[in-house]
Amino acid sequence: MRKTLLDLDALQSFVRGVELGSFARAAEGLHRSTSAISAQLKKLEEQAGIPILQKNGRGLEPTPAGEALLSYARRLLELNDEAVQALKGAALAGSVRLGLAEDFGEGLLPDALGRFARACPDVCVEVKVGRSQGLQQALRNGQLDLALLWSDGSHWPHQDQLGQIPLHWIASSATVARAPGQPVSLALFDPPCLARRQACDALDQAGLAWRVAVNGSSLASLWSAVRAGLGVTARAALCLPPDLKPLDATAAGLPPLQKLELALWRAQTPLPVAAEQLRLILRDGAAAQIAAGERAAPKPRVPEAAA
Numbered sequence: 001m002r003k004t005l006l007d008l009d010a011l012q013s014f015v016r017g018v019e020l021g022s023f024a025r026a027a028e029g030l031h032r033s034t035s036a037i038s039a040q041l042k043k044l045e046e047q048a049g050i051p052i053l054q055k056n057g058r059g060l061e062p063t064p065a066g067e068a069l070l071s072y073a074r075r076l077l078e079l080n081d082e083a084v085q086a087l088k089g090a091a092l093a094g095s096v097r098l099g100l101a102e103d104f105g106e107g108l109l110p111d112a113l114g115r116f117a118r119a120c121p122d123v124c125v126e127v128k129v130g131r132s133q134g135l136q137q138a139l140r141n142g143q144l145d146l147a148l149l150w151s152d153g154s155h156w157p158h159q160d161q162l163g164q165i166p167l168h169w170i171a172s173s174a175t176v177a178r179a180p181g182q183p184v185s186l187a188l189f190d191p192p193c194l195a196r197r198q199a200c201d202a203l204d205q206a207g208l209a210w211r212v213a214v215n216g217s218s219l220a221s222l223w224s225a226v227r228a229g230l231g232v233t234a235r236a237a238l239c240l241p242p243d244l245k246p247l248d249a250t251a252a253g254l255p256p257l258q259k260l261e262l263a264l265w266r267a268q269t270p271l272p273v274a275a276e277q278l279r280l281i282l283r284d285g286a287a288a289q290i291a292a293g294e295r296a297a298p299k300p301r302v303p304e305a306a307a
Contacts, residue, residue: 004047010040011073019291095124096275099135099147102219103239112285116278123274139265145275150194151263160264160283163290165236167257168246172227183209185231187222190215199234206255
């Protein structure tokens with residue numbers, strides 16, 4: 001019996017289309033025509049012998065079989081990338097300087113560094129975790145090769161736009177509902193901070209009074225303040241500590257928040273081979289994490305009533 005060999009190019013188109021929520025955007029990003037992407041998807045369905053996509057409004061979403069294929073496709077593409085990178089990286093040495101927004105230090109970094117270490121075992125990664133504005137400046141000054149950060153719209157020609165991530169009001173079990181007339185207590189990064197600006201602007205537009213109960217300089221300080229019930233904060237739901245959850249904004253009487261753009265900046269000069277390999281690992285890993293996070297977003301919680 002002849003074995004079925006899945007086409008890696010077709011799997012890549014399938015994965016990117018699902019992650020971006022649009023196969024037209026996937027075609028643009030992969031520099032292919034939409035008709036070519038459609039032909040690849042048709043070929044995958046023929047090989048699978050079962051539908052892998054179904055209509056959802058004006059778009060497409062994976063069927064249960066498509067969800068299963070998506071998981072395998074990611075693993076196959078990762079193995080392909082690792083094999084290629086291992087062949088290229090076997091003789092590489094030196095270092096790569098990586099800047100990372102704090103939100104991704106624990107969630108994305110271990111997996112990305114593990115994959116990179118297997119591909120380039122003799123390359124040292126120098127990691128700088130910090131605030132997005134500081135990472136931008138460090139990269140502009142030539143102190144970083146790559147920076148995964150929240151984009152504030154600043155012009156930089158050498159970047160990958162990875163996707164938009166919703167902001168949520170974040171609370172803990174210690175958080176209680178506001179009594180009528182009370183201002184919203186906030187735990188926020190000190191300015192400048194995109195999430196802080198979003199939160200304050202949203203409250204102002206909703207006509208709600210607010211006060212900053214905690215000005216933090218690190219993500220750990222914000223988590224501690226929220227855990228203690230000192231206030232709510234505004235962050236992405238990706239990489240949240242397990243004891244903190246997004247609030248149901250409507251039930252909590254809070255306005256909805258907008259999305260932040262995640263971007264991967266790279267140095268202006270051509271990247272060394274090792275840095276380019278790490279860029280690809282981070283780009284694909286972040287895109288997969290965004291897609292997985294949207295499908296498995298934690299259920300918002302309702303704050304407890306005030307005593």
